[in-house]
Amino acid sequence: MAQSIADRRDVDFVLYEQLEAENLVKLDRYKELNKKMFDMVVTEARNFAIKEILPLNEEGDKIGLTFENNQVIVPECFHRPFKLFREGEWIAMNEDPEVGGQGFPHLITQACMEYIMGADFSFSAFGMVCHGAAKMIELFGTEKQKALFLKKVYSGEWGGSMVLTEPEAGSDVGALTTSAVKNSDGTYSISGNKIFITCGEHNMQDNIIHPVLARIEGAPAGTKGISIFIVPKIWVNADGSLGEPNDIV
Ligand SMILES: Cc1cc2nc3c(=O)[nH]c(=O)nc-3n(C[C@H](O)[C@H](O)[C@H](O)COP(=O)(O)OP(=O)(O)OC[C@H]3O[C@@H](n4cnc5c(N)ncnc54)[C@H](O)[C@@H]3O)c2cc1C
Structure with a gap:
């Protein structure tokens, strides 16, 4: 089977030697962060991806989706890892804390997502569509729409789509x-x-x-x-x- 989990040395090379990610902490926006925190979160994403998400790849293909009573049913094995994914606040980790994010640079988020997507792209799509829909509401929504939807979609409590x-x-x-x-x-x-429509209908979120x-x-x-x-x-x-x-x- 092809290697879908990126080699950590490659990720570190891109982050620190090619893109000099540690320079980001010189920016006012990221002054509370440091390289140790970047390393820690990338390590955590890798561990989570290997332990919880990678096994879903094969099971997801074997079991697949079903359609019952007008609802798309996602294999049971996806539900617990998705709950952990939400609770770990991975979906909006590069967004501002005021909207439910963790305030990490986009670059570090992408290193983490490399692991999540590599482990099971279908699983990762549930997070991506939440992030995209919430970002659109954050940028273009009315104050009422933001109050109703933003945190719930960024957190993954509710899903998104396009x-x-x-x-x-x-x-x-x-x-x-x-x-x-x-x-x-x-x-x-x-x-x-x-x-x-990717994740356009399913039973993973309320x-x-x-x-x-x-x-x-x-x-x-x-x-x-x-x-x-x-x-x-x-x-x-x-x-x-x-x-x-x-x-x-
Ligand atoms: C995995 C997957 C997930 C998707 N998720 C979403 C989603 O979440 N939301 C959503 O809205 N859509 C989604 N889509 C749909 C996707 O956006 C469309 O498939 C895409 O826009 C192409 O449209 P089409 O399939 O009708 O192909 P067509 O537009 O009919 O294209 C067919 C072929 O004609 C070629 N072609 C088209 N126009 C031209 C042109 N002017 N000149 C030369 N060649 C041309 C194309 O390159 C292609 O080879 C998804 C598709 C896939 C495969």
Whole structure:
């Protein structure tokens, strides 16, 4: 079998000899950190990847996903490691502590993710889509959206996704036909079909926050007219608790 866990000497070479990662601690943003902490967290990521995630690779392929009662069921062996992954706060380790991150440099995060992804890319995808969806909300969301979703998605308590592709709109994403119509309460009703959505449906997290690409009625054709909507799998009440299932099939 090919070696999927990176050689630590290669990782250290890239971090410290090629990219001189220890210089990052000279920046004000990382002044509380040091090389010992970088080494410790990379070692921990490697140990976690080998012990908890690597065994999933084969089991995940052998067991696979199933679809029961309108829900995608992830193999049972994924659930405990994913809980540990969340509790270890790996998903947002490069984000600011105010939004639930650990404040590590992106470079050190990538060294850690090299191990997590190498151990089982499918497993790592559950974290990646949380990070991507939360980052989008952090950068472009309203204060209300941030308060409702940010920490829960960055922490991995709730999942994320990226919902672009349609049967007739892949590379040419501007050809999408999913439409959004404004309701009187300011929300939008969205209709359309999406395909190939990574972690788009599963039972590993209590909710999934989908950023969905759609065109508001009357918006221009092509990519110019595309908007992104936050579509929760389960509606979220104003106090952050979970409500009724949304109308997503
Ligand atoms: C593992 C996996 C995970 C994915 N996860 C997601 C996800 O999370 N969310 C999501 O929205 N989508 C996801 N996708 C879908 C992905 O974004 C699309 O597959 C991709 O955009 C390509 O679209 P398509 O499959 O319709 O192929 P097409 O766009 O139909 O392309 C088919 C072929 O035509 C070629 N081609 C296309 N346009 C041109 C052109 N103008 N000139 C020359 N050649 C061209 C392409 O290179 C390709 O070889 C995922 C796909 C995969 C395989």
